[in-house]
Amino acid sequence: MSVSGLRGRVMLTFAVGGALLSLLMAVAVFAISRGYLTEQRERSAERLAAADADFIASRLAVPGATAEQALAFVDPPKETSLVLEHDGRWLSASGDEPPDLPPDSLRRMVAAGESGVLPVTVQDRPYLVAGVPMAGGSAYYEFTPAVELQATIRVLGTVLILSALAATGGAALLGRWASGRVLAPLRALSGTASSIASGNLDSRLPEDNDRDLSPMVRSFNAMVDSLQSRIARERRFVGDVTHELRTPLTTLVTSVQVMERHAEELPERSRRALSLVSGELDHLRGMLEDLLDLARAEAGLHSGEVEALELRELLANVLSVTGRPADLLDAPAEVVVPGRKLALVRAMTNLLDNADRHGGGVTALRLRVTGSRAAVEVDDDGPGVPPEERDRVFARFATGRGARGSSAGTGLGLALVAETVAAHGGNVHCGDSPTGGARFTVTLPVGEPR
Amino acid sequence: MVVLAGRFGSMGPVGVRLLIVEDDDRVRASLRLALEDEGYTITEAPDAETALDSLNRLGPPEVMVVDLMLGGMDGFGCIRQVRRTSDLPIIVVSARADTHDVVAALEAGADDYVTKPFEIKEITARLRALRRRAGASGPSAVPEVVLDAETGLVLSQHAGTVRRGDEELHLTLTEFRLLCELAEEPGRVLSRQALLSRVWDRGFFGDERIVDVHVRRLRTKIETDPSEPRTVVTVRGLGYRLDVR
Numbered sequence: 001m002s003v004s005g006l007r008g009r010v011m012l013t014f015a016v017g018g019a020l021l022s023l024l025m026a027v028a029v030f031a032i033s034r035g036y037l038t039e040q041r042e043r044s045a046e047r048l049a050a051a052d053a054d055f056i057a058s059r060l061a062v063p064g065a066t067a068e069q070a071l072a073f074v075d076p077p078k079e080t081s082l083v084l085e086h087d088g089r090w091l092s093a094s095g096d097e098p099p100d101l102p103p104d105s106l107r108r109m110v111a112a113g114e115s116g117v118l119p120v121t122v123q124d125r126p127y128l129v130a131g132v133p134m135a136g137g138s139a140y141y142e143f144t145p146a147v148e149l150q151a152t153i154r155v156l157g158t159v160l161i162l163s164a165l166a167a168t169g170g171a172a173l174l175g176r177w178a179s180g181r182v183l184a185p186l187r188a189l190s191g192t193a194s195s196i197a198s199g200n201l202d203s204r205l206p207e208d209n210d211r212d213l214s215p216m217v218r219s220f221n222a223m224v225d226s227l228q229s230r231i232a233r234e235r236r237f238v239g240d241v242t243h244e245l246r247t248p249l250t251t252l253v254t255s256v257q258v259m260e261r262h263a264e265e266l267p268e269r270s271r272r273a274l275s276l277v278s279g280e281l282d283h284l285r286g287m288l289e290d291l292l293d294l295a296r297a298e299a300g301l302h303s304g305e306v307e308a309l310e311l312r313e314l315l316a317n318v319l320s321v322t323g324r325p326a327d328l329l330d331a332p333a334e335v336v337v338p339g340r341k342l343a344l345v346r347a348m349t350n351l352l353d354n355a356d357r358h359g360g361g362v363t364a365l366r367l368r369v370t371g372s373r374a375a376v377e378v379d380d381d382g383p384g385v386p387p388e389e390r391d392r393v394f395a396r397f398a399t400g401r402g403a404r405g406s407s408a409g410t411g412l413g414l415a416l417v418a419e420t421v422a423a424h425g426g427n428v429h430c431g432d433s434p435t436g437g438a439r440f441t442v443t444l445p446v447g448e449p450r
Numbered sequence: 451m452v453v454l455a456g457r458f459g460s461m462g463p464v465g466v467r468l469l470i471v472e473d474d475d476r477v478r479a480s481l482r483l484a485l486e487d488e489g490y491t492i493t494e495a496p497d498a499e500t501a502l503d504s505l506n507r508l509g510p511p512e513v514m515v516v517d518l519m520l521g522g523m524d525g526f527g528c529i530r531q532v533r534r535t536s537d538l539p540i541i542v543v544s545a546r547a548d549t550h551d552v553v554a555a556l557e558a559g560a561d562d563y564v565t566k567p568f569e570i571k572e573i574t575a576r577l578r579a580l581r582r583r584a585g586a587s588g589p590s591a592v593p594e595v596v597l598d599a600e601t602g603l604v605l606s607q608h609a610g611t612v613r614r615g616d617e618e619l620h621l622t623l624t625e626f627r628l629l630c631e632l633a634e635e636p637g638r639v640l641s642r643q644a645l646l647s648r649v650w651d652r653g654f655f656g657d658e659r660i661v662d663v664h665v666r667r668l669r670t671k672i673e674t675d676p677s678e679p680r681t682v683v684t685v686r687g688l689g690y691r692l693d694v695r
Binding site (some may be wrong): 044054198239242246247248249250251253254255257258261262285304305307314317321342345 | 483567
């Protein structure tokens with residue numbers, strides 16, 4: 001599980017929080033319990049030692065009794081060693097020599113007249129030694145084994161560590177679940193957004209009664225509503241303009257063609273005027289088509305469907321249909337791109353026309369494949385485009401490269417190329433050709449349509 | 451049906467009766483001038499109702515040019531009405547070339563479309579292609595092909611008919627020619643591009659949706675189950691194939 005995502009981070013936060021909290025609890029419980037258990041054990045050792053010391057004192061008070069006899073009267077529990085300091089001698093219940101002497105700190109304390117308990121280790125085993133002062137400068141000590149206490153504390157520690165680990169894991173799972181719950185609306189949002197982006201404008205987020213979520217859902221849906229109506233408006237507008245302009249243009253084009261068919265019946269001056277009308281009509285038509293194509297491309301209205309297009313064949317056909325020599329094309333291999341045929345044909349034709357109009361004619365049309373991109377290069381024989389103009393040529397009506405006149409283009413051709421290529425996930429740029437002219441390079445992603 | 455004559459009609463447009471259905475007076479008048487120059491005999495109708503009335507009174511023309519945006523009944527409705535009784539070639543002229551309109555017009559029964567504004571030679575080329583005789587591109591048209599022995603589907607090029615048993619199926623001229631092209635060599639795949647060029651006489655840049663919609667229409671007429679075609683089969687990524695069984 002990666003911690004890079006929001007979900008991972010939430011989970012990590014929960015886990016760390018759970019770990020800290022359970023660790024704190026465990027440490028506190030451990031410390032308190034150990035303190036309490038030790039205290040209990042020490043108090044009972046001290047009480048027992050005090051009772052035994054009283055008993056020994058009462059025995060010593062009997063005239064003629066020796067310290068050894070007095071000590072022997074005590075019946076100590078198993079594994080408990082008794083040590084008596086009497087008249088400067090050390091006596092123990094198990095023999096003359098005590099198993100060990102109590103630590104100095106305790107002896108000083110007892111010598112000062114106070115009883116006390118200390119943990120000690122004798123032969124690698126834990127003991128509690130309780131010391132009780134007695135009359136006449138004597139002192140009585142009891143070594144009680146503390147193995148059980150230690151074992152209890154160890155078990156307690158283990159249990160607490162395991163609980164802390166379990167709590168940490170539980171917190172992580174809780175975090176995972178909680179983040180899943182929190183992220184579910186976000187996932188729905190991103191799914192809907194990508195569905196809308198892929199053209200499904202009717203997608204909406206489902207209504208939500210959640211107090212925290214419903215404002216987001218409402219504003220998202222409202223945004224999509226307004227986007228949809230805006231797109232619908234633009235589409236309607238483009239459609240209306242198309243119809244309103246194309247209808248009179250049809251009459252004009254058709255009538256001019258009738259007049260041209262009967263041109264020999266016209267006087268010379270009328271014929272010349274007719275040829276002007278005809279030329280401008282072609283120009284107007286070209287401009288209208290380019291404008292409408294541009295508007296359609298911008299409104300996301302694409303005519304035709306994305307299909308697998310073989311670029312070499314497409315370019316060869318563009319050359320033949322536009323009456324250019326087939327040997328202009330230098331394409332070593334076939335390459336398939338996903339695209340809309342007519343749109344790409346139009347873009348390529350525009351590039352060739354541009355080279356003819358402003359660049360003194362096409363000198364080469366090259367198709368190259370590098371990795372997952374296909375590049376189409378159009379070289380011309382003109383003066384080239386100065387570096388500072390190279391972005392501007394793709395703007396609308398950027399007529400910097402030629403005066404308006406009979407050979408002028410619509411001023412929209414390259415803008416349309418840029419728009420079309422961008423809609424195909426590619427790009428176009430302007431550079432230098434090796435002969436000093438301009439080189440326009442279109443790159444497109446290679447592959448089958450998805 | 452009167453229109454059978456169209457299958458063996460002359461190639462030249464001289465005297466060919468053409469009905470223009472167009473609501474814009476000026477477009478209609480200019481079209482009339484241009485097409486009369488080409489030799490067609492023109493009948494005009496400003497709306498679908500007049501066009502259908504003229505069909506009833508004068509009988510169907512040999513070709514129709516229909517605008518999609520008409521007052522009253524629209525072009526789609528007009529085409530559907532005409533298709534009830536007639537299989538003549540219909541060309542749609544439309545100021546809109548949106549996917550939706552084109553496909554809807556073809557599905558209503560149009561044979562081809564031209565976008566406004568058009569060159570006159572473009573529309574005459576379309577008309578010429580649609581009026582070509584069935585099987586004209588194949589020199590050795592097989593007189594009779596049994597397409598599906600099971601259902602008794604028989605294509606008879608000379609008679610210009612498709613029959614299932616005793617029943618004659620009403621194919622439009624274009625559907626009939628499409629079927630003939632596919633039946634030329636059963637089992638061989640024809641690309642949409644090839645069909646577009648043979649039936650509609652359109653080049654590389656023609657709209658392949660025309661083929662798809664016509665194949666769909668053809669299937670609804672000749673297939674027993676158009677959703678599971680057995681005779682005209684789609685070969686994914688390549689085109690269409692006619693299977694004889």
